[in-house]
Amino acid sequence: MEKEIEILFTEKIINEAVDRFQLKKDSLKKLGSFENYVYECIKDDNSYILRFTHSSHRSKAQIESELDWVNFLKEKNAPVCGPLRSSSGCFVEEIQATDGSSFFSCLFEKAQGSPVKVTDEQFNEKLFHQWGKSIGRLHTLTEHYTLPDHIQKRHELIVGFDTEFAPYLPSDKVIQKNAQDVIAQLNNIPKTEKTFGLIHTDLHLGNFFYDGETMYLFDFDDCGYHYLLSDIAIAIYYTCWFNDNTDEENTNLIHQFIPAFISGYREEHSFLAEDLRLLPLFFHLRDLELLGVLHKKWDVSALNEKQQKLLDDLYSRVKNQTPIVQFDIEAMVVHLHS
Known part of the structure; x- marks a missing residue:
């Protein structure tokens, strides 16, 4: 704070x-x-x-x-x-x-169950499936949510980027240009009732408990109107960010994660395999959001070793437009069609 x-x-x-x-x-x-x-x-x-x-x-x-x-x-x-x-x-x-x-x-x-770490035995395909199912359930239910007259509509998160994150980004010209490009690409994605709506936006491992069967979701503070795909991208993003894996290990993990996650998601909500091709764009957006919020929250002139590494990694990914995890998207699209 x-x-x-x-x-x-x-x-x-x-x-x-x-x-x-x-x-x-x-x-x-x-x-x-x-x-x-x-x-x-x-x-x-x-x-x-x-x-x-x-x-x-x-x-x-x-x-x-x-x-x-x-x-x-x-x-x-x-x-x-x-x-x-x-x-x-x-x-x-x-x-x-x-x-x-x-x-x-x-x-x-208070949520039932307990938190899950990437090193826990419960961090497996059963959890990934339930994770996808839980998010799909929220997306389906929210299609029937009508905003009461006395309630203010939550903001659109892409629109809010200019005020919530952009002012705190480093002045580096490459970072500023890449941020503009990412927002422009996101604004070009068509919005439909099946692809865009009110979502949690931050359903990572720190925002649910699990009892072995059911997830209990919390911390809706960042909720807003966004592409539904963002909830899926965030789950993948933090699955990689919350561990000490090598790039190769994360790639292998995501090849296990996505089929199980999407299988659960599809039990509750429709999903087009082709949308996987947009995931790197949403990974880039989260890198930019984190880079902005951490510059706002931290004294960057007095970082500890862990904080410095985290920021260095973010700088590198944003400047080079490298997604947090790289995997064979086309092979995954084919797999989800089979």
Whole structure:
């Protein structure tokens, strides 16, 4: 979290949220603080997740829009962690900071199951299949989601690139040119009801738990209107990014991952094998997004060794337009047709 936000996030704000959601005092356990402050907490002897979002990151209307969709998915029996109302009946509670800005607090169900790492025995084709099935389920359900009149529409993520990520990219001319090219290519992809809609956009290993059969999905903070293919690209991208594999090992892994993942996806939603040819473009987009957000969040003049390597890898891929993983796309297209 940015230093200026850290200063504003006081115990008084935390305690106010505890009171409004009627949580057990002194039960909070901090889980994260990258874009939001996230805590595990206790209410009526059960565990929940309490999230604080600063108004510089999201407006109240944007958060209400996120939670309306998540609540819709929950009501349709999707395996998502739904929001809970406060004692005043609100999904979002606004708590003012000392400078006049606000923190928005929300309470969510805690996911069943447990997190999965790439080194776990459960990280296998059964998981990949369920991963695809879960995303396909969201895409199908959302075709029937109607935005209520009082709810603000989530933004289009490609349009939002110019304000959320582009201002923080390095001034390097090659990086700037490649970013413009990627956005231009994305804008040329036709949008239809079957290819474009409201999606999670960030369903990687860190945003679901798994109990061996079912995935429980959470962290819809970045949800927005985008090509459905982006959800598939993100799953592949982070499957490679979250390990220490060589390029060859990642290529072999993705040749296992994609057939199992798409098989699960197709149980819930249609998928054209030819769309695999667009995956490298979405890999490039995520590289650019990460390059922007990390420059925003980190002091690049004081990086540790791990951070420096991560940024160096991103610089290299963006400047050379090299996807995070390379595999035989044409062979995979043929395989998915068979």
